[in-house]
Amino acid sequence: MRARRERLADAASVGVLFAVAIVAGLTFRDYGLGWDDYTHSQYGELLLDFYRSGFQDRRALSFVNLYMYGGGFDMAAALADRLTPFELFSTRRLVGAAIGILGLTLTWQLARRLGGPLAGLLALLLLTTCPQFYGHMFINAKDAPFAVAMLFLLYALVRAIEQYPRPSIGTVLTLGIAAGLAIGSRIMGGMAALFMVLPLAMLVADDMRRHGTAQAAANFAGNALRLAPGLVPAIAVMGLLWPWSVQEPLNVFRAVGYFSHFFEKPWKEMFEGALIDVPNMPRSYVPVLVSLKLPELFLALIPVGLASVGVSAFRPDIAVRRRASLVLIAMAATLPILIAVIARPAMYNGIRHFLFVLPPLAIVAGLAGAWIAGRALDWSPRAAFVVAIVFLAGLALPASHMVRLHPYQYTYFNAIAGGVRNADNQYMLDYWGLAFKQAAESLRQILTERAETPPLGRRWRIAVCGPHAPAQVELGPEFHPTWDPKGADFALMLGEFYCEKLDAPVLVEVEREGVIYARVYDIRGIAVSRIFTIPPVTR
Numbered sequence: 001m002r003a004r005r006e007r008l009a010d011a012a013s014v015g016v017l018f019a020v021a022i023v024a025g026l027t028f029r030d031y032g033l034g035w036d037d038y039t040h041s042q043y044g045e046l047l048l049d050f051y052r053s054g055f056q057d058r059r060a061l062s063f064v065n066l067y068m069y070g071g072g073f074d075m076a077a078a079l080a081d082r083l084t085p086f087e088l089f090s091t092r093r094l095v096g097a098a099i100g101i102l103g104l105t106l107t108w109q110l111a112r113r114l115g116g117p118l119a120g121l122l123a124l125l126l127l128t129t130c131p132q133f134y135g136h137m138f139i140n141a142k143d144a145p146f147a148v149a150m151l152f153l154l155y156a157l158v159r160a161i162e163q164y165p166r167p168s169i170g171t172v173l174t175l176g177i178a179a180g181l182a183i184g185s186r187i188m189g190g191m192a193a194l195f196m197v198l199p200l201a202m203l204v205a206d207d208m209r210r211h212g213t214a215q216a217a218a219n220f221a222g223n224a225l226r227l228a229p230g231l232v233p234a235i236a237v238m239g240l241l242w243p244w245s246v247q248e249p250l251n252v253f254r255a256v257g258y259f260s261h262f263f264e265k266p267w268k269e270m271f272e273g274a275l276i277d278v279p280n281m282p283r284s285y286v287p288v289l290v291s292l293k294l295p296e297l298f299l300a301l302i303p304v305g306l307a308s309v310g311v312s313a314f315r316p317d318i319a320v321r322r323r324a325s326l327v328l329i330a331m332a333a334t335l336p337i338l339i340a341v342i343a344r345p346a347m348y349n350g351i352r353h354f355l356f357v358l359p360p361l362a363i364v365a366g367l368a369g370a371w372i373a374g375r376a377l378d379w380s381p382r383a384a385f386v387v388a389i390v391f392l393a394g395l396a397l398p399a400s401h402m403v404r405l406h407p408y409q410y411t412y413f414n415a416i417a418g419g420v421r422n423a424d425n426q427y428m429l430d431y432w433g434l435a436f437k438q439a440a441e442s443l444r445q446i447l448t449e450r451a452e453t454p455p456l457g458r459r460w461r462i463a464v465c466g467p468h469a470p471a472q473v474e475l476g477p478e479f480h481p482t483w484d485p486k487g488a489d490f491a492l493m494l495g496e497f498y499c500e501k502l503d504a505p506v507l508v509e510v511e512r513e514g515v516i517y518a519r520v521y522d523i524r525g526i527a528v529s530r531i532f533t534i535p536p537v538t539r
Contacts, residue, residue: 034434046059073142096144106155110123123367131410132294143353176229181241183245275497279346286347295394295414439519
């Protein structure tokens with residue numbers, strides 16, 4: 001019976017992945033451009049130019065501030081653009097979806113490795129129905145690929161723990177490639193070293209208890225020597241994705257220094273109903289938003305899973321390598337949030353910079369769900385049925401919101417926050433500006449239906465409150481975006497706090513769950529003095 005349940009769980013997991021792939025394939029073109037998309041597409045081409053020129057075209061090594069990041073996703077999207085029949089930005093969404101599905105697969109496999117097929121299935125379902133992860137995997141060129149790279153690194157570290165102190169050549173190679181991918185995506189990938197402190201201490205302490213201090217020290221040193229060759233693929237992969245990092249020996253440390261302080265002109269964002277400069281966000285920023293932007297079932301299972309890991313860490317009847325692996329996942333899920341609370345860096349754009357904690361959180365929650373289901377099965381069939389219904393309802397609730405919010409899943413807020421409707425005046429929703437795609441398409445359709453054309457000798461002038469480069473791409477060549485509403489024909493406005501609500505005819509409204517994400521106004525013949533409530537961020 002148990003073997004049959006495990007086969008069913010594995011089959012269901014494969015089915016979930018296929019279903020996500022189908023949905024992604026049907027919907028990836030629905031996702032609009034955000035503030036940084038155009039610049040990232042340029043970075044990808046510049047990186048390819050760097051390699052095509054035999055390292056002579058060095059523009060990528062000083063391009064805005066993106067040279068401080070790896071460009072693996074941007075290069076992959078630029079290469080894929082040469083192969084797909086879609087336009088560039090749709091291709092970028094498709095590549096993002098593929099990487100996101102890879103992350104879902106890794107989450108399933110890692111949770112299954114640590115807790116069995118049911119834990120793997122539940123972790124997969126929790127992450128799939130997490131609007132933050134699902135939405136960002138299409139649109140986020142930095143944080144979503146980094147989250148997947150960090151997940152791959154966790155997988156490699158679990159393998160290294162399981163084989164301590166004699167990792168195989170395959171594990172050394174896998175660990176090196178994974179480290180190169182993570183650090184070559186964002187320098188924060190080096191944080192994984194902190195995740196390993198407690199697991200290594202557990203392994204060494206167990207060695208000391210079993211074999212004495214001398215043997216434990218020898219095992220530790222031998223393990224380090226066997227892992228050392230992994231530095232070669234790590235540096236090679238990091239250098240390939242992030243060529244600036246290997247131009248000079250100290251560049252990696254310069255990147256750490258660069259990101260240790262806020263590197264842009266400060267702006268204000270909405271948090272708990274107040275406008276706050278992003279370098280001055282309160283320490284509660286990340287914990288509060290995690291608690292408001294993760295689905296309710298996901299949230300409820302996290303403390304159960306963390307408590308279970310804490311108890312398991314001290315159970316001598318559980319193999320030390322499994323205990324150390326569980327502690328590694330718990331550290332990856334919680335330590336970055338704890339560091340943010342203590343260090344209080346500049347914080348903005350919700351929890352997108354912390355997407356990489358969502359897969360380990362899903363694994364922790366999946367382990368908890370499997371444990372609860374197991375106890376319910378031991379108790380009675382009725383208890384197991386009740387648990388199954390609760391789990392299904394807990395998964396269906398965020399999934400239903402994801403359908404209604406499409407393609408703005410990343411703006412989701414849970415019932416604790418009162419949904420996006422109640423969160424609208426308290427927090428940022430469409431900070432990425434994705435709604436411009438739907439607004440632009442609707443505006444073009446209206447003008448076509450009305451047979452309206454631009455005034456003779458010029459393009460339509462449209463005042464834009466939001467990201468201009470995406471607006472230009474979405475609107476097309478017949479439109480000229482401007483910051484100045486004087487003499488403009490239309491105004492394209494995000495539904496965020498920094499955009500004015502104009503006293504003018506509304507041509508288009510983009511709405512989800514009672515919230516306006518964007519509007520287009522007809523301001524021909526109407527004097528509009530400003531489109532911003534505060535000075536704009538012109539990027």
